[in-house]
Amino acid sequence: MPRLTPEAAAFDMHAALEGVAIDRSRSIAPQIYRELRTRIIDNRFPPGTALSETEVARICDVSRTPLRAAIQDLAGDGLIIVKPQVGSVVAPQNEARVREAIFIRAAIEAAIARRLAERGIDEAALAPILAAQEVAAKRDDYRTFFRYDEEFHQLLAQMADVPHAWQMVQSIKAHIDRQRLRLMSSISGRSLRAFEDHVRLLDCIRNGDASGAAAVMRDHINSALENVQTGLKG
Amino acid sequence: MPRLTPEAAAFDMHAALEGVAIDRSRSIAPQIYRELRTRIIDNRFPPGTALSETEVARICDVSRTPLRAAIQDLAGDGLIIVKPQVGSVVAPQNEARVREAIFIRAAIEAAIARRLAERGIDEAALAPILAAQEVAAKRDDYRTFFRYDEEFHQLLAQMADVPHAWQMVQSIKAHIDRQRLRLMSSISGRSLRAFEDHVRLLDCIRNGDASGAAAVMRDHINSALENVQTGLKG
DNA sequence: ATATATATACTAGTATACAAGTAGCGCAGC
DNA sequence: GCTGCGCTACTTGTATACTAGTATATATAT
Numbered sequence: 139m140p141r142l143t144p145e146a147a148a149f150d151m152h153a154a155l156e157g158v159a160i161d162r163s164r165s166i167a168p169q170i171y172r173e174l175r176t177r178i179i180d181n182r183f184p185p186g187t188a189l190s191e192t193e194v195a196r197i198c199d200v201s202r203t204p205l206r207a208a209i210q211d212l213a214g215d216g217l218i219i220v221k222p223q224v225g226s227v228v229a230p231q232n233e234a235r236v237r238e239a240i241f242i243r244a245a246i247e248a249a250i251a252r253r254l255a256e257r258g259i260d261e262a263a264l265a266p267i268l269a270a271q272e273v274a275a276k277r278d279d280y281r282t283f284f285r286y287d288e289e290f291h292q293l294l295a296q297m298a299d300v301p302h303a304w305q306m307v308q309s310i311k312a313h314i315d316r317q318r319l320r321l322m323s324s325i326s327g328r329s330l331r332a333f334e335d336h337v338r339l340l341d342c343i344r345n346g347d348a349s350g351a352a353a354v355m356r357d358h359i360n361s362a363l364e365n366v367q368t369g370l371k372g
Numbered sequence: 373m374p375r376l377t378p379e380a381a382a383f384d385m386h387a388a389l390e391g392v393a394i395d396r397s398r399s400i401a402p403q404i405y406r407e408l409r410t411r412i413i414d415n416r417f418p419p420g421t422a423l424s425e426t427e428v429a430r431i432c433d434v435s436r437t438p439l440r441a442a443i444q445d446l447a448g449d450g451l452i453i454v455k456p457q458v459g460s461v462v463a464p465q466n467e468a469r470v471r472e473a474i475f476i477r478a479a480i481e482a483a484i485a486r487r488l489a490e491r492g493i494d495e496a497a498l499a500p501i502l503a504a505q506e507v508a509a510k511r512d513d514y515r516t517f518f519r520y521d522e523e524f525h526q527l528l529a530q531m532a533d534v535p536h537a538w539q540m541v542q543s544i545k546a547h548i549d550r551q552r553l554r555l556m557s558s559i560s561g562r563s564l565r566a567f568e569d570h571v572r573l574l575d576c577i578r579n580g581d582a583s584g585a586a587a588v589m590r591d592h593i594n595s596a597l598e599n600v601q602t603g604l605k606g
Numbered sequence: 607a608t609a610t611a612t613a614t615a616c617t618a619g620t621a622t623a624c625a626a627g628t629a630g631c632g633c634a635g636c
Numbered sequence: 637g638c639t640g641c642g643c644t645a646c647t648t649g650t651a652t653a654c655t656a657g658t659a660t661a662t663a664t665a666t
Binding site for chain 4: 424425426436440454455456457458459460
Binding site: 190191192202206209220221222223224225226 | 616617618619
């Protein structure tokens with residue numbers, strides 16, 4: 139086993155895996171994947187945590203086979219680092235990695251915005267979400283706003299008809315979200331700024347301003363960079 | 373087993389897997405992954421081919437475990453469709469999928485071009501590749517040109533310092549390359565046009581024209597769309 | 607005391623056995 | 637001839653046993 143960091147030494151694996159419930163009538167591997175992924179993103183498994191396949195499998199009461207499949211998938215996402223014959227650890231939060239994740243998300247979502255501006259959209263479908271966002275934003279209720287923000291972006295991706303692109307965004311977004319929770323309430327007025335971005339984005343789309351829409355979306359996503367500079371120590 | 377298409381019925385699995393050599397001193401799973409991936413992309417495993425884990429494992433003389441891991445990874449790439457308790461097949465070549473792959477690649481690489489224009493690059497490193505491209509392009513030698521084109525784009529990604537973004541491009545590019553080989557020599561003058569794109573791209577980067585660089589790159593990648601319309605039946 | 611060899615207790619990678627589910631074929635009955 | 641039930645032969649999913657490699661601790665020699 140790799141040397142434990144002080145933080146990881148105090149880590150309680152049983153506590154971190156509390157609430158894991160497996161439905162034996164469905165495939166186990168994807169369920170374990172989801173459970174672990176959620177816990178890594180919300181930092182119940184802090185970066186650097188050692189994950190022994192045997193130990194986790196025993197605690198979750200499943201065999202190593204589906205658990206291993208989940209670990210491999212998480213390694214593919216870059217959330218777990220597997221060192222052959224040595225051990226697996228939750229990937230450290232690397233500033234460069236987060237910045238690159240934001241870069242990729244901005245690239246894909248800007249392209250989505252561009253396409254929507256070129257093709258036009260059904261604004262009616264977005265209206266209720268946008269209204270809910272406005273309420274949350276004016277209350278500076280970032281938690282609620284964040285939920286509708288997710289919906290908003292997802293709906294745009296659906297309208298652009300690029301499901302796999304959205305899947306990639308979801309995958310890469312894990313690296314961004316993993317550090318977002320730490321600071322989400324720290325910056326006041328953030329929701330309002332984001333809401334205004336959305337309004338400006340829809341303006342551009344409505345006017346068929348493809349480059350403008352892409353630029354607004356790019357800046358909107360890139361605003362997460364502000365967190366990176368202040369949020370990560372390394 | 374899923375019903376066989378006429379094409380797949382005549383398929384010879386042993387022939388398709390010829391040349392698979394496993395180095396038992398290294399991990400087997402990634403080796404199998406590479407071997408299968410290569411064969412799917414160059415259509416030695418035509419779309420729709422049924423892949424039985426047991427059968428392929430036996431022919432490759434490995435156990436199901438590492439082979440299964442490879443299959444799962446390929447399913448993650450969208451190159452194989454796994455139907456639980458039914459069977460796995462090589463993913464059909466879907467026009468929408470290819471178009472979306474091009475969309476994603478264009479998005480990421482356009483963002484790379486933009487970043488390079490903002491930051492500036494070391495043109496000297498690109499010069500030899502560009503020179504080799506010019507020679508191949510003027511001979512209309514698409515095969516050679518294609519090799520240098522790959523190098524060119526990879527080097528740009530390296531310069532932009534986004535290794536994971538490039539990894540994603542590589543992954544998604546499989547869907548594009550799978551249909552490229554069929555037509556690569558069909559359109560004459562293609563290399564020259566691509567070469568001119570590269571020159572214009574470097575012009576924009578040199579002048580710090582971020583939007584221009586992004587636009588050139590976007591159009592450059594999107595030119596692959598011309599193949600899609602004529603190349604796929606469905 | 608320090609450096610080096612070695613034992614030990616882990617790790618992930620692989621092989622194999624078993625379970626559960628699906629599709630297609632064939633036969634019985636209508 | 638046609639319909640429907642059931643058997644059979646596959647498939648992938650899971651559990652477990654085994655292999656091989658690594659890091660740490662311990663003992664030993666210098």
